[in-house]
Amino acid sequence: MKTLKKRNLFILFFTAILTIMLLATGCNQKQINPKTREDFDAFTKEVFVDQVQSDSITLNYTLSKPEKYGIKNFTPTLGEYTLEENEENLVKYENYLKRLKDFDYDSLTKDQKLTYDILKESLSLNLNLGKYPLYSEILSPTIGFQAQLPVLYAEYNFYDKEDIDDYIKLLNCTDDYFKQIVAIEKEKSKQGLFMNDTAVKDIIDQCNTFIKDKKNNLLITVFNDKVSSFKGLTKDEIRNYKKANKDAVLTSVIPAYENLISELSKLKGTGKNAGGLCNFKNGKEYYKLLVQSETGSKKSISELTDLLEDTMNHNIAKMQAIVLVKPDALDAMEKVKYKLTDPKEIINYLKTAINKNYPALNDVNCTIKYVDKSLQDFLSPAFYLTPAIDNYADNSIYINKSEQFDQSTIFTTIAHEGYPGHLYQCVYFNEQNPAPIRSVLNFGGYTEGWATYVELDSYSLAGLDKSVASLLEKNMAATLCLYARVDIGVNYEGWTKKETGNFLLKVLNTDDDKTVNEFYKSVVEEPGNYLQYTIGYLEFNELRDKAKKQLGDRFVLKDFHEFLLKTGPAPFDVIDNRLDSWIDAQK
Template sequence: MQRLLLPLLIATMIGCNSKKSEQTTTANTDFATVLDDYYEQRLKLFPIEATQQGDNRYNDQLPNDISQAFLGQTKAFYTNTLEKLNSFDREKLSDEDKISYDILKRELALQLEQYPFHQEEIPFNQFTGLTLSFGQLGSGEGSQPFKTVKDYDDWLKRVSAFSVWGDTAITAFRKGIATGRVLPKSLVVKMIPQMTDLVVSDPTKSLFYGPIKKLPSTFSAADKDRLTAAYKKAISEQIVPTYQKLGTFLTTEYLPKARTTSGIDVLPQGPELYRYLVRTWTTTNDTPDQIYAIGLNEVARIRGEMEKVKTQVGFKGTLDEFFTHLKTDKKFYPYKQPKEVLDAFHTILARIEPNLKKLFINTPKSEFEIRQTEKFREASASAEYNQALADGSRPGIFYVPIPDATNFNVTSGMESLFLHEAIPGHHYQVSLQQENTKLPKFRRFAWYGAYGEGWALYCESLGKELGIYTDPYQYMGALGDEIHRAIRLVVDVGLHTKHMTREQAIKYMMDNEPIAEQGATAEIERYMAIPGQALSYKIGALKIRELRTKYEKQLGDKFSLAAFHDEFLKDGCMPLDVLERKMDAWAERQK
């Protein structure tokens, strides 16, 4: 870590006398050690995060992260790190280290705020939790590697801890029943099949048997036989009984106690918890009421833009009828084969490439590919970006699910989707961050939704500058994507502070964007399960646009959009308040 920061240390030393230089070097080296220790200790506490980053040192570990012992351990870790951080005089740190100081101090303070809310009493839901990530890891198709004999044995060790975690989850749910912290019934109904679908009588039919079907040919016969027997036993005696027990508990004990309300404001400390989650996800101090008002204004503004497109194309009906037209007219379903869909995305890339150099100075070294989502998961998958590995061994991949090419609608926002998920959205942001080895590791691999998703949504607004959105129907698709994020501000806050019901939220979404009821239901239930998360996209994008507009006015002819983008991306993910201080300093330097 100290070696990585050396160029920064040298930069801060130039122009200083030797005594002051020595003090700065010592301070920054000590500071770098604290940052490095934080990153390393966090990976030990959260080994699945390490696995997902391609760090395989802890692939055999699965801590009981909802146990009181673990919560005590993490609280002590955050407290100790904050004490170390507070021992530094921020004003004596380099500009780059001040950014790291501000990011980490905010992160630690927020982490320490969470414990009184007892979120462990709802240990998982239909959208997040170990019950879901465990299947992704153990399928052989996720981030858990299955290349060596050690890899296969590592997973067996993780499996051995899963049943303990499952028992702890049931205990935690029961405590939640006693304290009044329970999930809505509509979510529990979705969780039960997620448990029971993984219960099989034949272990070879299990999702978790996937790695055995892909045993490397280089393994010895003895290792193949041993691992096959061990995996069958682990599936039958540990994994299946755990999922079965969880499914039975949810069905017979938890569902009858689940609530009929939709928002967390009815839970003990619910209003306080929601305000905390809003600050965590948006990285701002905006109040829920402020965010709700922003949402209403944005929905009205974007509907006005949609009306203009409707007029432009000569459609005579209402906006709601135009939504139906876009979803049902056969001319918007031109594809016959998946390759035609993929070729259309390649065409989008070819059209924006000549203009990218006008908007960006630095671009990623990481390779980029467009692929069809694998058959085994495409039926339920969304289009997504899978980040490149930092060492360049895997490209960044834009995955497109195409279960049936004839059902792929060209007005669904193909161009805006590409700008968001691929280039210049997530691929540029994530790759440039990972490739910047001057950043402390806790920042190279950090993620803040308001920054990362905010950037990707902001990139959707660059379509005309990048030479696309010339087709009004593609621009309508982009507006559909944008209003979807604005609607989230209304329904998320409405659900969790204004007693908006699940059904009212679904109707509001369907009234304001071209979305089917099934899709709207899945979206609203996601916001019920993860309060505040959906706010980060639009709040982040609005902040980026606000900063750009501010500097365009301040700098006039001295403003360079490419330089603005470069400065935004070069230091990686950070909270929006830290970002604004950094960008204001950049604008001052441009003057």
């Protein structure tokens, strides 16, 4: 009874204090204008509708029913890839930013303030990156536009008959768009900013592999299957669609790749830089912006370098400590066998296995598909295709069955792409009904960082020996840091291939030419790519450590994950600011 009385007295005392505070500040409190909130929603919707119509692929993958957003009679297009378009976009972003800053921030809701902060940073960064239009590279062997386009075409959504018509029209835009790419590459060559010969060869090899079997190209075979099973079409319509699609592939898509091969072959040898971005004039300045864009981190390059080296050394030391106590664990790690190897079984298992530390998610569909043979050599081991925001119950994960990838160790890859990785994070966020503008703002550091963060956590869910699971996790973390460190070394510090080899010899105790070449080539051809995985993962670790330190026994990992997932993709400084409020609420 004494405790109850004290508790009641505290409530009364707190209420009195709160009343006094309200009376003291009420006269000076700023009036909230509801119209501001309505105008802000209208503004962000306007930006969303404009951005989502930049090209047909963005529109198709973002909305299943664009007409609900007033988008009708959209002309199929791959967009524009010209210097003039870049200038127009910069003017547009400046206008958006000016209009955004005109809103009274204090009058916005909590969610609107979050959108405001995210949009402001995104627009500002795009404006800065837009000053270097010839430094970015749309072509690369694995994540380049020409490598990704076949999958994006193959998975183009047919929600109704009109989508099929639009798709065929879109295929016929391919040749013109590739010509715009070639024009930019020629300009890069003139300005001394063209890629090196190794990158040219790898891109040409990828293109040749894709178009090798013209009559049985995957865009023909996949389309035939899709249109045959599409409900409501007559036999004549199916036959006509198949012919129209085949004609478009043979007269626009494949010629576009053939022309790209021819033009790149002509440009081969004009690249003046066989190394990292920093070897170009203003390359360091561009790389710093690229890193910020890829990672969502505001840390300086030197801070990132220290973080990577410290984390790498920490994990290596932890691995050594485990092996000292349990020497057999190292051999077991190298010969590890996962209990589950079937992707569907892994997904079903992880759906429930993650319940302890991750918030519940409504059940959604997930179709496992396999990468076509013509793309296997150049695509990732697996990838998840983000669904439309108004149709996020249907999801797809692609598995690459190339011999270069060990399918017996696919457990953690499925965790990365599925549960609790990309699929889980994407669906959970969409369930919060966020502002549509959030869906067209790209934050690879958050999305890939989250998927990497949970992938490392999944080793503990795989049913492995604890020591082996810990070794695998720490080995993966150290390897990620190693790649990211080489990326910075080559692209910012100017490491040569020899200097890269010396660094790997120091860390890995190997100077194998194949290993050195793999590291060096990957970060030269696709700079910053590894950083979004690694730095994103490390930023999440820092957020978790901060919350654990301040909350102590009150820290609940599941609740922390819920906070991250509800906040959604954003720059990490924006998330960190919200974390302070979340921590206070937990206290």
